Every structure is written in C-alpha cells, then in structure tokens.
Amino acid sequence: xxxxxPNGFNLDSSGRRVVVDPVTRIEGHLRIEVNVDENNIIRNAxxxxxxxxxxxxILKGRDPRDAWAFTQRICGVxxxxxxxxxxxxxxxxxxxxxxxxxxxxRNIMQLCLYVHDHIVHFYHLxxxxxxxxxxxxxxxxxxxxxxxxxxxxxxxxxxxxxxDLQTRLKKFVESGQLGPFKNGYWGHPAYKLPPEANLxxxxxYLEALDFQKDLVKIHAIYGGKNPHPNWLVGGVxxxxxxxxxxxxxxxxxxxxxxxxxxxxxxxxxxEQVYIPDLVAIASFYKGWLHGGGLSSKNLMSYGDIPDRxxxxxxxxxxxxxxxxxNGKLSEIHxxxxxxxxxxxxxVSHSWYKYADEDKGxxxxxxxxxxxxxxxxxxxxxxxxxKAVDEGAKYSWLKAPRWRGHAMEVGPLARYVIGYMQGNAExxxxxxKLLSALDVPIDALFSTLGRTAARGLECQWAAxxxxxxxxxxxxxxxxxxxxxxxxxxxxxxxxxxxxKGVGFTEAPRGALGHWVHIKDTKIANYQCVVPTTWxxxxxxxxxxIGAFEASLxxxxxxxxxxxxxxxxxxxxxxxCLACSTHVMSPDGETxxxxxx
Amino acid sequence: MNTExxxxxxxxxxxxxxxxxxxxxxxxxxxxGFGIRVVxxxxxxxxxxxxxxLMDGGTQGLYLVQxxxxxxxxxxxxxxxxxxxxxxxxxxRDNEVPRFMGVKKMSLHQTGFQEVxxxxxxxxxxxxxxxxxxxxxxxxDDWGGPLRDGTRARIDPAIDMGLAVLAEWGIVPTxxxxxxxxxxxxxxxxxxxxxxxRPQPIGxx
Numbered sequence: 001x002x003x004x005x006p007n008g009f010n011l012d013s014s015g016r017r018v019v020v021d022p023v024t025r026i027e028g029h030l031r032i033e034v035n036v037d038e039n040n041i042i043r044n045a046x047x048x049x050x051x052x053x054x055x056x057x058i059l060k061g062r063d064p065r066d067a068w069a070f071t072q073r074i075c076g077v078x079x080x081x082x083x084x085x086x087x088x089x090x091x092x093x094x095x096x097x098x099x100x101x102x103x104x105x106r107n108i109m110q111l112c113l114y115v116h117d118h119i120v121h122f123y124h125l126x127x128x129x130x131x132x133x134x135x136x137x138x139x140x141x142x143x144x145x146x147x148x149x150x151x152x153x154x155x156x157x158x159x160x161x162x163x164d165l166q167t168r169l170k171k172f173v174e175s176g177q178l179g180p181f182k183n184g185y186w187g188h189p190a191y192k193l194p195p196e197a198n199l200x201x202x203x204x205y206l207e208a209l210d211f212q213k214d215l216v217k218i219h220a221i222y223g224g225k226n227p228h229p230n231w232l233v234g235g236v237x238x239x240x241x242x243x244x245x246x247x248x249x250x251x252x253x254x255x256x257x258x259x260x261x262x263x264x265x266x267x268x269x270x271e272q273v274y275i276p277d278l279v280a281i282a283s284f285y286k287g288w289l290h291g292g293g294l295s296s297k298n299l300m301s302y303g304d305i306p307d308r309x310x311x312x313x314x315x316x317x318x319x320x321x322x323x324x325x326n327g328k329l330s331e332i333h334x335x336x337x338x339x340x341x342x343x344x345x346x347v348s349h350s351w352y353k354y355a356d357e358d359k360g361x362x363x364x365x366x367x368x369x370x371x372x373x374x375x376x377x378x379x380x381x382x383x384x385x386k387a388v389d390e391g392a393k394y395s396w397l398k399a400p401r402w403r404g405h406a407m408e409v410g411p412l413a414r415y416v417i418g419y420m421q422g423n424a425e426x427x428x429x430x431x432k433l434l435s436a437l438d439v440p441i442d443a444l445f446s447t448l449g450r451t452a453a454r455g456l457e458c459q460w461a462a463x464x465x466x467x468x469x470x471x472x473x474x475x476x477x478x479x480x481x482x483x484x485x486x487x488x489x490x491x492x493x494x495x496x497x498x499k500g501v502g503f504t505e506a507p508r509g510a511l512g513h514w515v516h517i518k519d520t521k522i523a524n525y526q527c528v529v530p531t532t533w534x535x536x537x538x539x540x541x542x543x544i545g546a547f548e549a550s551l552x553x554x555x556x557x558x559x560x561x562x563x564x565x566x567x568x569x570x571x572x573x574x575c576l577a578c579s580t581h582v583m584s585p586d587g588e589t590x591x592x593x594x595x
Numbered sequence: 596m597n598t599e600x601x602x603x604x605x606x607x608x609x610x611x612x613x614x615x616x617x618x619x620x621x622x623x624x625x626x627x628g629f630g631i632r633v634v635x636x637x638x639x640x641x642x643x644x645x646x647x648x649l650m651d652g653g654t655q656g657l658y659l660v661q662x663x664x665x666x667x668x669x670x671x672x673x674x675x676x677x678x679x680x681x682x683x684x685x686x687x688r689d690n691e692v693p694r695f696m697g698v699k700k701m702s703l704h705q706t707g708f709q710e711v712x713x714x715x716x717x718x719x720x721x722x723x724x725x726x727x728x729x730x731x732x733x734x735x736d737d738w739g740g741p742l743r744d745g746t747r748a749r750i751d752p753a754i755d756m757g758l759a760v761l762a763e764w765g766i767v768p769t770x771x772x773x774x775x776x777x778x779x780x781x782x783x784x785x786x787x788x789x790x791x792x793r794p795q796p797i798g799x800x
Contacts, residue, residue: 213660
C-alpha cells in the first residue's frame with residue numbers, strides 16, 4: 001500500500017525490509033532501514049539515530065564562558081564549529097562585540113575547517129563509495145600519468161610516481177591489512193571508474209592525508225593549540241605582536257607568513273587536485289543521478305562568514321542565508337532563529353517526551369527528556385531490534401522543522417540558495433561544472449550534486465581564506481592589533497536573565513546554539529545540529545526527513561551489499577556524534593552488517 | 596576564572612617531538628575519558644623532556660595522523676573492552692596495538708584508532724615502538740558523568756605502567772614540586788571542575 005507524505009513522497013513498506021546498522025565511515029551511530037520492491041528499488045526509508053544527547057544535561061549551572069570547550073567535545077569532527085557557535089551564542093546573550101581582527105581570524109579558522117573537512121570527507125570518507133581501491137592495482141601507471149596530466153597541471157603525476165604508489169598499495173593490500181580500505185565493496189558493479197582513474201584517486205587520497213597536517217597548523221597558530229584549539233568569548237585567544245620573534249607568546253610575522261603560505265597551498269590543492277578529480281569521477285557517474293530527496297524542494301541555510309564584525313545580517317554574510325520551500329526555488333524566505341514560530345523541534349517519532357507532543361518547541365524552550373518506547377509493529381525487542389516501528393517513536397534524533405517543513409541543509413543547500421539569489425560566486429562555478437559535465441541543472445538535485453557542491457565550496461573557502469588573511473594583515477599593518485574585547489568579561493557586568501543565539505554554517509550544514517543565562521550561570525543550552533535536520537525522523541504530520549527522502553526510488557544492485565545507500569547517506573557528510581550514546585553498541589541485530 | 600587564563604596561550608611547535616604520549620576517548624562519557632584523565636594526571640605530576648609530547652587526543656580520529664607520524668615512539672592510554680572484569684589494566688605492545696584497538700567492540704570510539712595507525716603506516720610511518728595501556732571500562736553509559744571509582748583507582752597503576760614503558764625508551768620525567776601553571780585540560784574540562792560542576796543527572800534511559 002502506498003502512502004503519500006504531506007511533503008510529497010510515496011512510501012510503500014510492503015516489500016522486503018533491509019537494515020543497515022551501523023552505517024560506516026561516518027561520525028556517530030546511524031541506522032537505516034529500507035523496504036525494497038521486487039526489483040530491489042527502495043520504496044520506504046527510515047533513519048534512526050541510535051545515540052541520545054542533550055547538552056543542557058552537561059552544561060546547566062556551568063560558566064557560559066566555558067561552554068565552547070564542552071561543546072567542542074561532543075564530536076570528533078566539527079570541534080571548531082561548535083566552539084565558534086557557542087562563543088557567538090554567549091556573545092549574543094551578553095551583547096559583546098568582537099574586534100575586526102577577531103572576526104577575520106575566526107573566519108579564517110572556520111574556512112580552514114571547511115577546506116579540511118571537505119577534503120577529508122571527499123577523499124577519506126566518501127571517495128571509497130565511487131573509487132574501487134582494489135581495481136587500482138590493475139592500472140597501467142603510464143596511462144594513469146597521461147590521464148592525470150590531461151586534467152591538471154598538478155606536478156605529482158609522472159609514471160614513476162604512480163608506479164611507486166601502486167607498489168606500496170600492493171604491499172599494503174597483500175599484507176592483508178587493508179586498514180582504511182577495509183570498508184569497501186570492492187568489485188561491486190556499481191563502481192564505474194577505469195583502473196587508472198582509481199589509481200589516480202588513491203594517490204590523491206594519500207596526498208590529501210599528507211596535506212591535512214599543514215591545514216591544521218592554521219588552527220594551531222590562531223587557536224594556540226591543536227587538537228582542540230582555544231576559543232574566547234569576546235574575540236580570539238591569540239595576541240599579535242608583529243615584531244616579536246621566537247615561538248613563545250604572541251603570533252608574530254613569521255607565523256602570519258606561515259598561515260599565508262598554507263593558504264596558497266590550499267588554493268592550489270583544491271584547484272589542481274580536488275576539482276579535477278571531482279569532474280573526472282563525476283563524468284563516469286552521470287547516469288547515476290539518484291538521491292535528490294528534499295534537495296529540489298526544501299532547503300535552508302543560516303548563512304555564515306560575516307564580512308563585517310558583529311554584523312550577522314544577510315548583507316554581511318558571505319555564505320547565503322534563507323529558506324526554500326515547496327520546490328519554489330526562486331523564492332528565498334528570510335530565516336530568523338529567534339522567532340519562536342520558525343525553528344521548532346518535534347518528538348512524536350523521537351525517543352523523548354514533551355507535555356504536548358503535537359506541538360514543537362523552539363530551542364530556547366527546548367526540553368530533553370528521554371522516553372525510550374516502541375510502537376506495536378516493532379520487530380524484535382527493545383534491546384534487540386530487528387526492525388523499528390516508524391509509525392511510533394524510532395530515533396534519538398528530534399525532528400526539527402522550519403515553519404513546519406522538513407529541510408535539507410549543507411553545501412548543496414547553500415549553493416542552490418546562492419545560485420537562486422544570482423550570486424556570481426556561487427552561480428558561475430556551478431554553471432561551469434555543469435557545462436564541463438554536460439548535464440542540466442536538475443542534475444544538481446542528486447547525491448552527486450551534494451558531493452559536487454561540497455567540492456566547489458572547498459575551493460570557495462580556500463579563496464576566502466586568502467581574502468580574510470589579506471584583510472587581517474592590512475588591519476595589523478595599520479596599527480590595529482586588538483584581538484579581544486574583555487570589557488564584559490566579568491560576570492558582574494552581565495544581565496541577570498538573558499538569552500542568546502549563535503549560528504554558523506558547519507561544513508555539513510546549519511548549526512545553532514541557544515543559550516539561556518541566569519544569575520551568571522547556564523540555565524538552558526540547546527543545540528540544533530545539521531545532522532538532526534538531515535537525519536530527522538518523521539514528524540506528527542508524517543513528513544519524512546532529508547536522509548529518508550534521498551533514498552527513495554534508488555535501485556539497489558544487491559541489498560546485501562548496500563553500496564547505493566552508503567553513497568547517498570555519505571553525500572550528506574553525516575555526523576551524529578553531536579546529534580544524538582550508544583544504545584546497542586554494535587547493532588548485531590541487523591540484516592546487513594556493513595563492512 | 597580570569598581572562599589571563601584564557602588568552603596567554605603560546606602557539607606550540609606542533610610536531611616538534613619524537614615521543615607521543617596520547618590519551619584518547621571522549622571525556623563526556625564517563626569511563627570513556629580514562630585515557631585523557633591518565634595523561635592529564637601525568638602532566639600534573641611530572642615534567643617531561645622537550646622531545647616528549649603529552650596530548651589529549653579526544654576523539655579526533657584521522658586528524659591525529661600527523662601527530663602519530665611525527666612520533667618514533669608512541670604510548671597510548673585508552674578505555675578498551677577486552678571482555679575482562681571492570682578495572683583490569685592491560686599493556687600491549689607494537690604489532691599487538693592495532694589488533695587490540697581494531698577488533699570489533701575493542702575500540703570504544705566512533706572513529707577507529709586502528710585506522711589512524713594504518714593511515715600513518717600507509718604514509719610511510721615505521722615506529723620504533725608502540726605501547727597501549729588500556730583499562731576495562733565499568734560504565735560508559737553516563738552522559739556527562741565522572742570516571743567510576745574503580746576506574747579512577749586505575750589511574751595511578753596506569754601511570755606506573757606507562758612510566759615503566761617510557762623508562763625503557765630512555766625517558767625519565769622529573770616529578771614536579773608544584774603543580775604546572777596550566778593543566779593539560781582547562782576551561783572547566785579538568786577532572787576536578789568537570790566532576791564538581793556536573794548538573795543533577797537525569798534518570799537512566
């Protein structure tokens with residue numbers, strides 16, 4: 001029996017149920033259940049976050065100036081983004097302005113995280129959905145070199161380079177220790193690249209792994225340490241002394257130059273390696289345009305990267321802000337995180353309880369009260385689930401909605417909104433990519449579209465790092481060395497009962513922190529994170545979330561090797577550590593244990 | 596708390612060491628924080644030579660590759676599920692380390708540290724020595740909770756085990772006569788403040 005959801009998707013749960021748990025190569029724990037028809041096409045999809053959360057359960061009563069350090073620990077990936085969002089929320093609550101230099105440095109750190117995260121995602125988490133590592137062993141090094149040189153001037157491309165690499169890879173694979181490559185369905189017919197393209201991609205996998213160490217130096221320099229850089233309510237925790245020498249104390253000219261040279265290399269790597277690889281890989285998958293889901297209907301971005309310090313309005317934000325609903329792409333709605341009618345979280349299908357579950361709660365009024373119950377159609381038991389009952393509660397993720405709509409967030413949302421606003425920074429690269437691949441604009445609304453938007457955004461972010469580094473240098477040379485406003489550091493200067501909201505665009509989408517500070521301590525703290533938007537369960541009206549929508553109508557070659565599901569879910573760069581404790585650590589209850 | 600405490604941080608030379616002492620885990624999940632707490636306490640008690648880096652690796656996964664690669668010798672502290680009685684401490688070495696961290700259910704992290712080690716090896720890393728001191732955790736299912744008493748009581752023996760390994764590697768730290776100006780963890784994430792500031796816990800799920 002087919003049911004049509006209010007947001008326009010047809011669901012049929014009569015076919016065979018396939019369970020993927022856990023979905024691998026993501027941060028956190030996610031379970032996906034689908035029903036496939038007799039042709040193995042996905043007709044129903046259910047996304048279950050298997051971890052619960054609630055930051056207020058840790059932060060209540062603590063010093064708001066330290067909240068960033070705690071939020072940094074909820075996840076191993078977007079540490080910096082949570083910290084930035086947290087300091088913005090507290091500054092908003094306490095009406096603290098930050099100096100221009102602090103704004104430039106924060107932007108550089110956030111953009112650096114984009115470049116880092118997107119590169120790591122593409123090469124180390126997602127590429128293995130498209131690239132068959134074992135096939136690379138069959139490649140001809142000379143032909144690989146010719147391929148590489150035909151698409152990019154990147155110097156590391158000689159036949160000898162690829163031959164050496166292939167020998168190393170062979171040794172590694174023969175040792176039986178596949179390491180990072182062990183989670184692959186090697187030889188699956190959904191892999192379409194010739195061996196040479198596979199070998200080239202593996203080479204760049206290793207180069208990217210090597211290059212990321214340079215990128216994190218930027219965080220070490222401006223954040224004072226790494227891993228877990230420092231942040232500061234009121235600015236940035238690094239003093240600057242242009243004449244200083246040596247390593248101890250302030251950021252000096254030598255270190256500023258180091259940042260500058262790393263930025264140059266980030267630009268070169270994205271232009272000459274990432275983007276050409278993206279185009280080369282995508283050109284073999286033009287016939288696989290599944291996975292669009294909500295992306296052509298409902299999209300949202302909070303915007304980020306303020307050009308002017310303390311100005312978080314649309315005109316200052318270099319990443320676009322707005323919402324698209326019901327497929328009306330040309331109509332961009334304004335988004336207000338403080339309006340109690342706009343962003344609300346629902347729990348009718350989530351393992352939490354509210355006094356009235358027909359209503360959503362704005363994050364300032366958010367409640368995290370666990371309620372682990374299942375519906376009558378549960379297959380299995382509470383601790384050994386064979387199949388969840390999606391008609392009842394089935395996820396540790398709440399269901400966030402914007403004016404009642406399930407939304408997709410992330411690089412593709414940002415790019416579509418920027419494109420529809422006619423912003424050349426987003427429109428031109430998209431048009432160029434589409435024409436290089438000779439595909440229509442509709443091709444954007446797909447798994448591959450998400451992956452492509454992330455690549456374009458990486459290039460954009462690398463170039464914007466240059467812009468803010470230049471801006472910072474000009475300001476420093478003009479004599480402004482201020483990096484922190486400590487005028488309201490002391491709690492005696494704060495209001496007795498204040499609320500604030502901070503937002504960023506995390507690499508994987510819109511992120512908001514809502515804080516309530518009472519008598520100088522945290523009274524409530526709620527995060528609505530990107531993967532809660534994308535991985536959302538159904539709501540009371542039956543609207544499905546972005547992951548669920550994206551899987552529908554996708555044909556699977558072999559449901560026991562769910563490469564197609566992994567591909568599409570990975571294209572969101574999901575990160576569930578913060579969106580959601582291990583309920584059942586390894587999901588041994590599954591039909592499919594993913595490799 | 597004062598501002599100085601927050602803004603006086605010196606940029607560190609990021610990879611200027613050849614012995615890495617690494618605590619990994621998530622300190623927000625009770626005994627999952629064991630590895631980090633051991634390294635925090637080692638740092639509080641001892642001053643190490645410059646060639647040794649004590650690091651709170653958190654759950655940083657692949658982002659730790661460059662630090663692993665920079666080390667000729669690496670000592671890791673972690674909470675491990677060996678299926679032993681809670682509080683059991685185990686020392687494993689060299690080739691045994693990845694195996695113990697990678698087998699199903701053995702690593703409690705979401706990003707496998709075994710992958711970090713193999714990624715480093717794929718990039719040419721050939722460590723002279725590796726060791727892992729792991730504790731069998733008692734309680735992980737407590738969001739924002741402290742180390743359990745039994746696990747906390749293993750910090751001292753774990754430090755002793757680690758120091759014995761370091762001594763084999765020629766590293767002998769100097770006991771501090773007074774605590775360091777800055778702890779390894781700050782901003783109320785240090786063990787004392789973290790435990791003292793915990794809000795009233797909610798009931799079990």
